[in-house]
Amino acid sequence: MIPNNLKIYNTLTRTTEKFEPLHTGHVGMYVCGPTVYSNAHLGNARTFMSFDVIFRYLTHLGYKVRYVRNITDAGHLESDADEGEDKISKKAKLEQLEPMEIVQRYTIDFHNMMQLFNALPPSIEPTATGHIIEQIEMTKKIIDNGYAYEAEGSIYFDVEKFSKEHNYTILTGRKLEDLMNGTRELGGQDEKRGRLDFALWIKAKPEHLMKWPSPWGVGFPGWHLECSAMSSKYLGDQFDIHGGGMDLAPTHHTNEIAQNLACSHKNPARYWIHTNMLTVNGQKMSKSLGNSFLPHELFTGNHKLLEKGYSPMTVRFFVLQAHYRSTLDFGNEALQAAEKGFTRLMNAVKLMDGVPVSNSSTSDIPTLVANVYAAMNDDFNTPIALSHLFEGVRIINSVNDKKETLSQDDKTLLTKLFNDFVFDILGLKEENEVNTDKIDGLMNMILDVRTDAKAKKDFTTSDLIRDKLKEIGFEIKDGKEGTSYTIN
RNA sequence: GGUACCGUGGCCGAGUGGCUAGGCCGAGGUCUGCAAAACCUCUUACAGCAGUUCGAAUCUGCUCGGUACCUCCA
Numbered sequence: 001m002i003p004n005n006l007k008i009y010n011t012l013t014r015t016t017e018k019f020e021p022l023h024t025g026h027v028g029m030y031v032c033g034p035t036v037y038s039n040a041h042l043g044n045a046r047t048f049m050s051f052d053v054i055f056r057y058l059t060h061l062g063y064k065v066r067y068v069r070n071i072t073d074a075g076h077l078e079s080d081a082d083e084g085e086d087k088i089s090k091k092a093k094l095e096q097l098e099p100m101e102i103v104q105r106y107t108i109d110f111h112n113m114m115q116l117f118n119a120l121p122p123s124i125e126p127t128a129t130g131h132i133i134e135q136i137e138m139t140k141k142i143i144d145n146g147y148a149y150e151a152e153g154s155i156y157f158d159v160e161k162f163s164k165e166h167n168y169t170i171l172t173g174r175k176l177e178d179l180m181n182g183t184r185e186l187g188g189q190d191e192k193r194g195r196l197d198f199a200l201w202i203k204a205k206p207e208h209l210m211k212w213p214s215p216w217g218v219g220f221p222g223w224h225l226e227c228s229a230m231s232s233k234y235l236g237d238q239f240d241i242h243g244g245g246m247d248l249a250p251t252h253h254t255n256e257i258a259q260n261l262a263c264s265h266k267n268p269a270r271y272w273i274h275t276n277m278l279t280v281n282g283q284k285m286s287k288s289l290g291n292s293f294l295p296h297e298l299f300t301g302n303h304k305l306l307e308k309g310y311s312p313m314t315v316r317f318f319v320l321q322a323h324y325r326s327t328l329d330f331g332n333e334a335l336q337a338a339e340k341g342f343t344r345l346m347n348a349v350k351l352m353d354g355v356p357v358s359n360s361s362t363s364d365i366p367t368l369v370a371n372v373y374a375a376m377n378d379d380f381n382t383p384i385a386l387s388h389l390f391e392g393v394r395i396i397n398s399v400n401d402k403k404e405t406l407s408q409d410d411k412t413l414l415t416k417l418f419n420d421f422v423f424d425i426l427g428l429k430e431e432n433e434v435n436t437d438k439i440d441g442l443m444n445m446i447l448d449v450r451t452d453a454k455a456k457k458d459f460t461t462s463d464l465i466r467d468k469l470k471e472i473g474f475e476i477k478d479g480k481e482g483t484s485y486t487i488n
Numbered sequence: 489g490g491u492a493c494c495g496u497g498g499c500c501g502a503g504u505g506g507c508u509a510g511g512c513c514g515a516g517g518u519c520u521g522c523a524a525a526a527c528c529u530c531u532u533a534c535a536g537c538a539g540u541u542c543g544a545a546u547c548u549g550c551u552c553g554g555u556a557c558c559u560c561c562a
Contacts (some may be wrong), residue, residue, distance in 0.1 A: 032562075040562085047562035087560075172557085178490055179558075223560085245562030250491095252561095275562065282554065286561055321511065322501060327494085327555075334500040337512030344511085347525085375502095383502050387510035397526050401519090404527095459521060466523080477525050486525085 001025065001062035008241075009325060009379045011171060011249060011272040016379055019271065021240050027063045028239030029055065030231040030269065032248055033125070035072040036106035037087045040113055041292035042315070042330070043278040043285040047245045049316060049427075050275045050324040052119040054243070054380055056425050067122040068234045071110075073103040074128035074210060074221055089209040099209050103129075113295045116312040118427045124234050128226040132212045135221040135229045138263055139200045139214075147262035151191035153203030153217040157258065159196035166261055168196075171272060172250050198255055200225050224255040231268055232260065242269030247284075249274050275324045280305070282329060293330070310335045313431050317342040320382040320426055341390075346430060347486065348393040349418055351400050358405035363395045365410040369417050382426065389421060439487075443474065447483045450476075 006019040021027050031051045034040050048069075055067045073088070088099045114121075128135075139155050142148045148157050162168055163176055180195055199222035204211035211218050231239065237260070244253060253272065260268040277284045280291045293303060301309030310318075318338035322328040368388060375384035392414060398404035406414065422428050446465060453461040466476045475486045 034562075035560085044562045050562090172492085174491060174558085181490065181558090243562095247557070247561060250557055251559085277556075277562075279555080284556070284561090288561065317511095318500085326501080329500070331500080333498090333512075337500060339512090341511040351526095381502080383510070387502070390510060394527080398528095401526060454521080457521075463522075470524090475524070478520070478523080479525080480519085484525090 002060070004061050004373075004377055006061065006377045007379055008271050008273065010270075011274050012267075012270075014173070017271070019240075021063065022238065022270065025062070025064060027058050027065045027241065028235035029058070029065060029067050029241040029243065030227070030235055030239065031067070031069045031122070031242075032227055032244035032252065033069040033071050034106075034110050035087070036103050036110060037091050038106060038287065039294050040106070040110045041285065041287065041294055042298060043245075043292060045113060045117055045295070045315075046278045046319050046328065047275045048114060048119055049117055049319050050380075051243050051273075052114075052117075052427055053320070053324075053382060053425065054241075054273070055120060055122075056427055057376055057380060060420065060425050066124065066235065068124045068126065068231065069122040070227060070230055071103075071107055071125060071127045072226065073100075073107070074132075074226065100129075116295060116299075117316050118312070118429055120427070126230045126234065128221065128230075129210070131226060131230050131233065132221065134233055135225045136201070136212075136214050138225060138229045138232075138259070139221075141264075142200060142259065142262045145262055147258075148200055149193065150216055151193075153219060154191060154199055155201040155216060155222075156192050156197045157200055157222075157255070157262070158194065159198070159258065160194040162258055162262060166258070168258055169254065170267075171254050171257060174250070198222060198224065200259070224252050224259060227252070228256050228259040228263070228268065231256075232264065237264040237268070238266045239269055241271045241273055243273040243275070246274040246276055273324075276327050279327045279329045281331070284327075285330065305332070306335075307332050310339060311431050313428055314339045314342050316426075316428060317345070320428075321386060323379075323381055323383055325379075342428070345386075345389065345393055345422065346428075348396045349422055350430075352396055352411075352415055352418060355396060355399045355406060355411060356402070357408045357411055359407065360405060361407045361410040362404040363406070363410075365395075365406070365413045365417075368392055368395075369413060372417060372421060376425070385421065385426075389418070392418065443485055447476070447485065451483060 007016045008019045009016045029051075031048070033048075034044055051067075051069075055065060058065045088102055091097075091102050111121075139148065142157065143150070143155065146158075147162050148155050159168060169176060169179065176196075201214060201216060201219050202222055203217055203219045208220070211220050231242065242253070242256075249272075257267055260266060279285060280293075283289065283291060285292050293305075295312075297303040298306070298315065299309050299311065301307065314335065315338075318335055319328065321338060321341070368391060371388040371391075372385050375381045375388060378384070395404060395406070395414070399406045446469070450462045450465045453459075453465070469476055469485070473487060477484050477486070
């Protein structure tokens with residue numbers, strides 16, 4: 001274990017708290033995953049990249065982390081009236097496909113996207129349809145405990161009863177009466193007893209495609225139940241961290257906490273982490289607003305708001321330059337800045353190995369290392385961590401230019417810092433891995449010819465070589481120690 | 489309408505009661521055959537108004553503007 005002083009902002013308490021795991025050396029973390037009825041967009045990707053960094057950092061600190069992220073494949077209802085079609089079934093009918101065909105397609109799409117962004121897979125990725133029995137069992141328990149009732153083959157959670165004994169709005173701090181006022185009046189044909197009640201189990205109409213037998217007839221699980229059931233199954237009634245996008249807190253997570261409390265009398269997680277939204281021109285990126293970007297639109301630049309394409313690592317770097325609890329505005333200029341910044345960072349990483357060693361250092365490397373850790377320990381502040389790493393970039397470049405010096409110990413320290421943080425924790429990686437030995441040999445031959453031409457003051461030839469190489473994507477740099485190149 | 493949050497230099501974005509965030513862009517310089525890269529220097533901002541304070545961009549109040557949630561959404 002690396003001694004740490006990790007602090008996490010906890011939505012539950014609205015404060016930044018010292019992180020202390022339930023079981024020494026172990027961390028249980030549950031993150032609400034995607035609903036696989038359409039393509040995941042970049043807003044979704046941001047959230048999962050944020051938790052990827054959290055997962056990686058906790059692992060780096062030496063914790064044995066069990067990271068559970070679900071796949072919602074059972075479909076959610078479309079309206080709060082608990083009627084209307086299941087989203088997945090709807091799309092299936094539309095496209096004449098089996099619901100599980102849709103699920104399969106978009107699950108693969110999601111995994112591909114996360115892989116492109118270099119996100120590590122979670123330890124367990126359970127599906128809602130794979131845990132129907134657990135959800136039924138949980139519903140039974142909640143009924144037995146007196147917090148749910150049956151109506152016409154559906155089961156509803158009794159929020160008003162629950163809220164008499166528990167703080168239903170503990171996560172958002174809202175007033176119950178305000179919530180009540182924000183909800184419509186119950187209609188005469190409503191099965192619910194209370195306005196805020198939500199479904200645990202819903203009776204399926206005959207045309208409904210995704211349905212399962214239960215003690216209350218054929219139906220399907222409610223919106224929020226799967227996460228309660230699966231988190232407790234794999235992480236226990238109480239675990240360390242529960243995460244998700246901020247938009248899930250008021251409804252989904254609020255109900256999740258209620259379900260777990262009603263079932264096992266425990267708030268499932270000690271630390272609730274919520275990531276903020278990706279915005280476009282200041283507005284939340286979302287499917288319903290139609291302003292979302294799909295990964296391939298971003299990579300190809302085939303989008304009306306983009307001038308060009310941006311690589312997955314550029315986007316990852318871009319995301320890391322903002323704190324996870326702040327909104328982040330998506331746009332051309334910002335992405336271009338990220339692209340250049342990322343290149344500068346990676347170029348310094350490549351230089352690091354060959355940097356000369358001296359007897360002493362002109363920079364305080366141990367302090368730099370401490371600063372980077374301090375930033376990450378302060379609620380995973382990646383922008384600050386990056387700003388310190390850029391100080392490291394400056395040092396590497398200066399030492400390479402022989403304007404500053406680095407001792408062997410400090411060089412080792414700095415190398416480890418960059419390897420640990422840039423690659424292992426921030427999860428960035430080199431994208432142009434075409435730099436094989438053969439290309440290197442070929443390039444050196446060409447550059448020798450050019451150096452020869454330069455020596456003969458034949459600048460026409462030397463410039464021609466440089467320009468032609470640049471067209472192909474090789475950038476030439478003349479330095480004191482000879483000529484080097486980078487592949488763009 | 490209710491409830492929160494936010495408003496930082498050309499752009500993105502940290503932070504915070506006094507001490508330079510950082511990235512990108514721009515200007516000048518060093519280096520160089522010329523470039524490029526790199527390094528150095530410069531440009532020094534915190535919506536507006538009033539208040540608290542020795543001192544506020546950071547605290548308080550008001551005003552203006554924006555966003556989110558209240559309905560599926562990461």
